[in-house]
Amino acid sequence: MSVTHSRVTTGPAELEPCGRSDHPDCGIRDVLDRIGDKWSVLVVVELANGTRRFRQLQRAVDGISQRMLTLTVRRLERDGLVLRTVHPTVPAQVDYRLTATGTSLTHLVKALADWSLEHRDGIALARRAYDAEHPGHEIR
Incomplete structure (x- = not known):
């Protein structure tokens, strides 16, 4: 894969993410x-x-990064969560918005963000305490 590679890849793991289609976790x-x-x-x-342009x-x-944003919006588009619209201007103008499925996800994502x-201060405190008790074993 080149440094500028930004194509959405697919493979056997995506076709059967659990290896067995009858597994209860399959698809989840x-x-x-x-x-x-985190980027998604x-x-x-x-x-x-609301609708946003790439920049x-x-x-x-x-x-x-530009590359990671490109990959992220393409994956979200592929999954039906984001709609990409190219406007016929020079230069081409591209914007992104959530689909109905993407919009239905926002209350869950917002709850996670909230x-x-x-809890970020408490988590940071717990990490410092853990790192102090386990010197040399920091998990990053």
């Missing part, structure tokens, strides 16, 4: 992998505020 992991990664969550949170998303999602904000 695949969906949670997508909506549970942050993009969904931003798009919950607007990139500025709003702190720390995301929980994270509410």
Whole structure:
């Protein structure tokens, strides 16, 4: 894969994420992998505020690279959570918005974001205490 590779890849693991189609977890992991990664969550949170252009998303999602944002929105589009619209202008203007399925996810993602904000200080304190009790075993 090249440094500039941004194609959404598919493979056998995506066709049968659990290895057995009759397994009770089959399908759940695949969906949670997508909506549970930090970039997808942050993009969904931003798009919950309305349609955004690519650069607007990139500025709003702190720390995301152009390549990672491209991969993230393409994956979300592939999963039916984001709609990408190309406007016939020069240069082409592209914007992104949540689909109905993506919008139905926003209350869950917002609840997770709110929980994270509410508990971040306590989690940071617990991490410092753990690291102090287990020197040299920090988990990053």
